[in-house]
Amino acid sequence: MNENYKEAFEKTRVAGLIAAGALDEVAKIIKPGIRTNEIDNLCYEYLNDHGAYSAPLFYRGFPKSCCTSANHVVCHGIPSDKVLKEGDIVNVDVTALKNHWHGDTSRTFEIGEVSIKAQKLIKTTYNAMMNAIKIIKDDVCLGDIGAEIQNYVEARGFSVVQDFCGHGIGQKFHEEPNVLHYGKKGTGEKVKTGMIFTIEPMINMGKYETKTLIDGWTAVTKDKSLSAQFEHTIGVTKDGCEIFTLSKN
Numbered sequence: 001m002n003e004n005y006k007e008a009f010e011k012t013r014v015a016g017l018i019a020a021g022a023l024d025e026v027a028k029i030i031k032p033g034i035r036t037n038e039i040d041n042l043c044y045e046y047l048n049d050h051g052a053y054s055a056p057l058f059y060r061g062f063p064k065s066c067c068t069s070a071n072h073v074v075c076h077g078i079p080s081d082k083v084l085k086e087g088d089i090v091n092v093d094v095t096a097l098k099n100h101w102h103g104d105t106s107r108t109f110e111i112g113e114v115s116i117k118a119q120k121l122i123k124t125t126y127n128a129m130m131n132a133i134k135i136i137k138d139d140v141c142l143g144d145i146g147a148e149i150q151n152y153v154e155a156r157g158f159s160v161v162q163d164f165c166g167h168g169i170g171q172k173f174h175e176e177p178n179v180l181h182y183g184k185k186g187t188g189e190k191v192k193t194g195m196i197f198t199i200e201p202m203i204n205m206g207k208y209e210t211k212t213l214i215d216g217w218t219a220v221t222k223d224k225s226l227s228a229q230f231e232h233t234i235g236v237t238k239d240g241c242e243i244f245t246l247s248k249n
Contacts (some may be wrong), residue, residue, distance in 0.1 A: 005194030008101070008170060009235045009242065012196055015052065016103030016233050017243030019096040022046040022066075023107050026094075026249050032086045032112045036068035040079035055095035055102055055173050058137050062217060067106070074161055074202050074210050074219040074227045086112035089122060091229045095173065102169050104198050105245035106231040117205065118226055122159060125203040125228040126183075128152045132201070133234060136241040138193045144182025149201050161202035161227070163210045164219065164248040168197045169233055191236050198245075200231030 022043045029042060044065040047054050054065035057240030062078075069077035070090040077091075084090055093106035108122050128149045135148055150160050177189055181201040191197075206225025213220060221227050234241045 007233070008194070008196060009244075011099055011101035012103060012170065012233065012235060012244045013242075014103075015096045015098040015101045016105065016246075017234075017248070018047060018050045018052045018098055019094045019103040019105045020245045022049065022094045022096070023092060024247050025109075026092050027109065027113055030084070030090070030092075030109050030111065032084060033086050036070070036077070036079040036082050036084065036090070039068055039092055040064045043092075047094075047096050050096075050098075052096040052098040055097040055104070056093075059173060067091070069093070069227070069229070072221045072224045074204070074221060075164055075229060076217040076219055078215060078217055084111045087114050089114055089118050089120075089226060089228060093229075093231065100136050100171050102171075102173055102233075103174075103245055104169055104231060104233045106200065106229055108228040108230060109147045117223065119236060120156070121203060121205050121226055124153060124156050124158055124227045125201060126230045127200050128201050128203065129232065132199050133232065133241060133243060136191065136234060136236060138236060138238045139190050141186055141188050141190055142177060142179060143183040143187030144185050145199065146180040146188075147185045150182040152249050153201070153203050159204045159206065159208035161204060161208050161210055164202055166198040166200045166231075168195070170196050193236055193238050195236040196235050198231055200229060202229045203228055
């Protein structure tokens, strides 16, 4: 691992705080009746106001500044004139690019009053992410991270999406390693101090299978069941890890 990882951590910390701040602003305005385009505009302006760029904008042709994935959309939902209504859930995924370094984070929001099952799905997804983050430190196997998430989620009757995963991140948006959210303990590459990657489990209320719509981006559950996601960017340390995308609030 590059001995300059402390500089990498510092720059990722700056980008991560901006991305987290954008989601804090989203939390203030998200409610029934809002259009996902309004969320996108807010994220674009917030990043711009903080001297950052949106990494998703124009990435491989993606047309917007954030992803808005509602209800049975698993990830990569494209903001539009779609109106969010009472009872919906929506994941908002933001990646800030600041001084050539990335900070990538997402949260699933409740729109008004949502069902008890939806609340349980969201809580389970968040807890699965945080449980995995708690075990990360130098020399932990990637399979341990996946197993931690999968075992927790499946014990609660939900399923882990297998078509998408966490990823290394730094001066590139996506790099090695791939961080699967399912797996077996003691398997896979060992993480090392200085590594930076995302943990971003996508959890379905029904089965884990997904399909991608004709737009080439929007991934949905095949059985149309609800899906939730949370994401943090973390850096591995000798005795644990640092979360770069924590909210200040």
